[in-house]
Amino acid sequence: MEIKGTVIKSTGSNYWVKVDGEIVEAKIRGKFRLKGFKATNPVAVGDYVGLKKDESDWVIDKIEERKNYLIRKSTNLSKQHHIIASNVDLIVVIATLAEPYTTYEFIDRITVSAEAYDIDCLIVLNKIDLLNSEKEKFLHEDFIATYQKAGIEVLETSVNTNFNIDELKKKLKSKTSILTGHSGVGKSSLIKAIDKNIDLRISQVSDYHKTGKHTTTFAEMFEINLPAKIIDTPGLRAFGVVDFEKENLSHYFKEFQGHLGQCKFQNCNHNNEPGCIIIEKVEAGEIAFSRYKSYLNLFHEEYNPYR
Numbered sequence: 001m002e003i004k005g006t007v008i009k010s011t012g013s014n015y016w017v018k019v020d021g022e023i024v025e026a027k028i029r030g031k032f033r034l035k036g037f038k039a040t041n042p043v044a045v046g047d048y049v050g051l052k053k054d055e056s057d058w059v060i061d062k063i064e065e066r067k068n069y070l071i072r073k074s075t076n077l078s079k080q081h082h083i084i085a086s087n088v089d090l091i092v093v094i095a096t097l098a099e100p101y102t103t104y105e106f107i108d109r110i111t112v113s114a115e116a117y118d119i120d121c122l123i124v125l126n127k128i129d130l131l132n133s134e135k136e137k138f139l140h141e142d143f144i145a146t147y148q149k150a151g152i153e154v155l156e157t158s159v160n161t162n163f164n165i166d167e168l169k170k171k172l173k174s175k176t177s178i179l180t181g182h183s184g185v186g187k188s189s190l191i192k193a194i195d196k197n198i199d200l201r202i203s204q205v206s207d208y209h210k211t212g213k214h215t216t217t218f219a220e221m222f223e224i225n226l227p228a229k230i231i232d233t234p235g236l237r238a239f240g241v242v243d244f245e246k247e248n249l250s251h252y253f254k255e256f257q258g259h260l261g262q263c264k265f266q267n268c269n270h271n272n273e274p275g276c277i278i279i280e281k282v283e284a285g286e287i288a289f290s291r292y293k294s295y296l297n298l299f300h301e302e303y304n305p306y307r
């Protein structure tokens with residue numbers, strides 16, 4: 001007998017699969033491979049799988065084709081890739097400007113991946129209750145302006161003051177969403193603010209480094225009564241994008257899209273060519289410099305594999 005369900009959690013050796021409202025613990029057998037590359041986790045949260053009973057254990061023996069997935073390179077320099085989750089409607093990048101600070105390039109790497117795999121993306125700027133000094137207010141304004149120009153929606157939130165939690169609920173309603181970002185930005189806290197009945201571990205950011213403590217250790221999908229499916233994930237230190245064809249990269253920056261094809265040279269790489277419309281737009285302040293810098297860094301990434 002074969003049954004089917006959705007993987008809601010995995011530790012690498014054990015998998016929890018939701019089958020008709022029940023949770024079944026399963027193992028994997030055989031090799032599952034993505035075309036063209038190796039993944040450290042052949043079966044990911046969000047996968048729709050077939051299960052068979054092998055003596056006493058349930059075994060995953062089939063993965064239905066993925067609608068999409070969020071994938072990154074493992075932190076080491078091997079060719080290994082890690083699928084963060086699959087079959088999602090929305091990628092929510094949780095960012096903070098304090099405790100910890102999230103760099104623009106980290107965010108851009110995720111938004112580029114979302115565009116490449118054609119998944120909607122929302123940035124949530126959490127902990128805005130912490131932005132008080134003039135410097136912090138400046139950082140905040142710059143952040144909002146940068147992503148407004150980039151055509152990516154930003155929702156400001158605070159778990160501590162309950163600010164915009166209802167708005168966030170509206171964004172997640174009737175979708176399967178993945179929450180990603182650095183450790184300590186408040187991914188688990190936001191999920192708990194949305195539904196206090198969910199049992200999640202949350203820790204203080206470390207006093208000294210102001211970074212998170214990697215409290216969430218495995219991706220897990222929670223189904224709540226909005227209705228919504230929300231995938232909490234472990235904090236990422238960095239996001240290594242999977243190699244794109246260089247000529248496609250500019251298409252993954254939303255705000256570049258309307259200008260492509262208008263440079264002087266048909267094969268313009270928007271690096272330093274004369275008559276480049278992208279560079280003109282950056283100089284005119286219509287495209288944020290930080291986004292263009294992320295573009296250049298990604299374009300030349302092979303020269304800097306540690307980034």
Ligand SMILES: Nc1nc2c(ncn2[C@@H]2O[C@H](COP(=O)(O)OP(=O)(O)OP(=O)(O)O)[C@@H](O)[C@H]2O)c(=O)[nH]1
Pocket residue numbers: 126127128129130157158159160161182183184185186187188189190201202203204205212213214215216217233234235236
């Ligand atoms: N001031 C403030 N603190 C917050 C806010 N949201 C979360 N925190 C705190 O930030 C710390 C980290 O929160 P977590 O929810 O564990 O962060 P996480 O992103 O899940 O971290 P990992 O599981 O390690 O990836 C906790 O001490 C939270 O109480 C907020 O809006 N404002």
Ligand SMILES: [Mg+2]
Pocket residue numbers: 187188189201202215216232233234235
């Ligand atoms: Mg967490």
Ligand SMILES: [Zn+2]
Pocket residue numbers: 263268269270271273275276277278279
């Ligand atoms: Zn150009």
